[in-house]
Amino acid sequence: MSQLLAVNHLSKSFGAVVVANDLSFSVTEGEAVGILGPNGAGKTSLFNLLTGALRADNGTIEFCGKDITHTPAALRCKNGIARSFQIPKPFVGMTVFENCLVAATQAAGLRGARARQHAIEVLNDTGLIDKANHHAGKLTLLDRKRLEMARALSTRPSLLLLDEIAGGLTEAECQTLISSIKKIQSAGTTIIWIEHVVHALLAVVERLIVLDFGKKIAEGDPQTTMAQDAVKAVYLGVE
Amino acid sequence: MNTRVTRSSRFSNGALAVLALLVVVLLTAPWWAGRAELRLFGEIYLYLSLACLWNLMAGYAGLVSVGQQAYVGFGGYMLFALTIYAGIHPVAAIIAGGLLAAAISIPVATLIFRLNGAYFAIGTWVVAEVFRLSFAQVSALGGGSGSSLPVAIVKSLADSRSARESLSYYLAIGSLILVFAAIYFLLRSNRGIALTAIRDNESAAAELGVNVWRTKLEIYVVTSALTAIIGGLIFLQKLRISPEAAFSVNDWTAFVIFIVVIGGIGTLEGPIIGTIIFFLLRETLADFGTTYLMILGLVAIIVMIKAPKGLWGLISQRYDLEIFPLRYRVQQSATTEQG
Incomplete structure (x- = not known):
């Protein structure tokens, strides 16, 4: 599978507030990636940077092998990046x-x-x-x-960005959501999912990226990533 | 399950038929209406056109301008300049004025599109003032005191006075039909649904593939051109132009905003209802002088408090009605599998 999205050294800050700090990662075609992090970690800002709602201060974004760092939002969506809004x-x-x-x-x-x-x-x-x-x-x-x-x-996306869509669902609704996201993925759509409902996220994603203060603090296989001390410290509040 | 998507409803079909009949009756007005009525009707059509255009800009594209008098005046002045100095026919001059307005609106847009919301509104007003002051400098067009359309040019329209009045009436109703049809078909098209998305949520529209800036620019250029054409027709009726009259914020923007806001902004029906109310108030209260303007203000305040979406908003919300079918309705019918 070829690489669909590549984020290289992406940075963005609003004054003293850093929402993306030298962030780099890539996503291959057909993959489902989860993004975790405490409130204010820069998760939604990352989506805003990917869709073009925000412009990066530094770094590049490549999509389908093309540099889209300066591409306007409407064109990025036409090219296949779609998102759901955390606040509808x-x-x-x-x-x-x-x-x-x-x-x-x-x-x-x-x-x-x-x-x-x-x-x-x-x-x-x-x-x-x-x-x-x-x-x-x-x-x-x-x-x-x-x-x-x-x-x-x-929008017929090739990359679907989901921003906290499981919050507030009952367990049964959550299971329906999980199976429909799996179906979307198996139809060939690549997924990046920000979610606080961890069990729903872990039922779908193959890889986890954990953010804190705009910085990537962990990445990898969901089980081992969740077990890392750094992740426990910032995300679960465990010392 | 069988799914169908329809746009018209029984109500909209009926309402459109009644409206079409009304248009046919109004087209015969030169045969049955008096001179004064014909003039009033002409004025109503031109005001309704201005209201429809302002509504397209403010109600759909989110471009709340208080400076459209810039293009009304520009169109008017182009009529005078092109007929007097270039010697072309008044109707051709009005159309040329529209094209020139389109050309001039592009650099204006690149300037004022840098502003948002209230700043944009003020920016448009400043531009209109610049237009007014610039035309007041042109002594060939009468400078600050203005000029009249020479008799020879007026006579070039038609020989008899009644023929001229009929022509002027048909130009007004014709341009209203043109403006309204253009807006209606635009809103029904794919462009229209993009525009409606901008109306509802600009940032979400951008992230769903709508090129917001370009769409707004197109709307600005087209409305400016059509507004200038209407402006040309207004001053063809008046036969006299001056910077104060041509670039009046009161006449060409404040009244138009009143019409759209009380009728229902962001709907096709709103400006029609607003125009009817505006002229009913004006014709019944005009004798009261300034009191009339105070009543107008009071009506605007009451409507804004009691019906923020205007009178048509109130009606359509309550009864889920639409005269001009822009909406889509998904109809599901269970198909029986027998035989």
């Missing part, structure tokens, strides 16, 4: 279906009936089809999170 950002004046249609037409580049068909398929897969005509602004938090996932999938 639905298009509140639109229906659930229309939210997905934005992604299908603008990012996936589909037109007319094909775009509509794709949005319908995604809604079927994510269990939102019965709410297709609901106003996105009136959804419950859980459905908003589902919509985040559906909208990201409607």
Whole structure:
């Protein structure tokens, strides 16, 4: 499998607050990588840097072998990077279906009936089809999170960035989520998943990256990474 | 399960049919309406066009401008300049004014697009003032006191007064239909859904593949050009232009914002309702002088408090209605597998 994403010496700070500190890692095609770290470790900022919502101070990002460090957000999404927002950002004046249609037409580049068909398929897969005509602004938090996932999938991503989508789910819902993420991965989509619900994360990912203050403090096989002292110290608060 | 996506509803079909009938009736107005009514109708169409254009910019593209009078005045002045000094036909001059406005709006946009929100609004106003002061310097166009359209040019439109009035009426209703249709088909297209996404959440739209900057620029250029064309038509009706009248923030922006806000910003129906209310108030209260403006302000405040999404927002929310079908509806029907 070839390398899909390569992050080299990425740095970003807001004044004294460092959200990415000389961060380097890579992701191969088809892989599922988990990102752990305490609040404020720079996890969501990392996603913002990857999607282009934030510009890096230093370092480069390569996607599909191309340097995308200075590529605008819209183009990165068209090229295959999609994300879900930790705090859902639905298009509140639109229906659930229309939210997905934005992604299908603008990012996936589909037109007319094909775009509509794709949005319908995604809604079927994510269990939102019965709410297709609901106003996105009136959804419950859980459905908003589902919509985040559906909208990201409607872009036909090759790299899917999931930002804390398991929070607040019941155990049964969590299992459904796990199996649907596994299905997305087995269909060929590469996944990077930020999650505090560790057992859900560990059920899916093959590799873990642990961040603290924007710095990578551990990386590797999930079980051995979780067992490292440095990880226990910052993440679980164990001395 | 069989899934279908539709856009029109029974209500929208009926409403559009009624509206089409109304347009046909209005097209025959020169045969049954008096001179004063014809003039008033023409003014209503031009105001509605301005409102639709401002709504497209502010309500969809998030470009809240208080400086569109720059393009109204520019279009008006281009009509005078091109007919008097280049000797071209007034209608051609108005269209050329629109194209020139498009050209000039690009450098203006690169300047003011650096500003956001309230700063953008103030920036547009400053630009409009610069336009006003610049045209006031041109002595060939009457400088600060303005000029009138020469009789020969007015007569080049049509020989008789009534023929000119009919022509002016048709130009106004024709451009309204053009502006409205352009906006309607734009909003129904893939561009339109991108624009609606920008309206709802700009940053999310960018991360979902919408080129926000370019979309906004396109909207700014197109609305500026069409606003200038409307401006040309306004001053073709008035036959006289001055910097104060051409670049009036009150006439061409404040009233337009009033119309869009009370009607319902970010909807196609809003400006229509707003325009009707504005002209009803104006025609009934105009005799009260400044009291009329105070009542206008009061109406705006009450609507903003009681119905922040405007009167159409209130209606459409309550009854889930849409006259111009922009929305998509997913319909599921269980297919029976028999025989």
